[in-house]
Amino acid sequence: IAGITQAPTSQILAAGRRMTLRCTQDMRHNAMYWYRQDLGLGLRLIHYSNTAGTTGKGEVPDGYSVSRANTDDFPLTLASAVPSQTSVYFCASSNIRNEQFFGPGTRLTVL
């Protein structure tokens, strides 16, 4: 059992390029989340999904989009990357007790 996996582990991206960060969980959790964590700062919610087929905006959604076609996958897309999107991105999922578990993170650098 893998839990939550994210890909890629790290990426360097030119500004203006499109990028999709992948997140997959095998725990059959209904709810999933994307956070960004900037150096020395806390976790800020980008988008979330309470169940397959639904998504919602978090605290910092601008410049990002998500989809939730099935229970396991929750990809995050940057349509046109900008340097301010340089960050560590964590995907998470939560069980019916609201216990939230994080993936290993993707370190993204936009130049």
Add this chain to the structure above:
Amino acid sequence: GENVEQHPSTLSVQEGDSAVIKCTYSDSASNYFPWYKQELGKRPQLIIDIRSNVGEKKDQRIAVTLNKTAKHFSLHITETQPEDSAVYFCAAHYTGGGNKLTFGTGTQLKVEL
């Protein structure tokens, strides 16, 4: 929405001493309060949590207390060890709009030998 404040931002203790981190929340409807530990370069990991129907929960050297009236909760680590050094985040489960956690800004705990 929910707002969570966390103090202190940094905390340095001697090995063997106790450490206390405090958080306050704004929404009285919040009912679940987890604590996460994040080591450098790693993912946040759930270490303990408390729900609104209890006042205290303990797991070996860590404990969490909740005061619903004052809307604050605290993490207590006793007999600190160097491996306790990490960033700790508190969070509150906000029921008002979606199934979400609101996180505090984190406390950098350093346990010195």
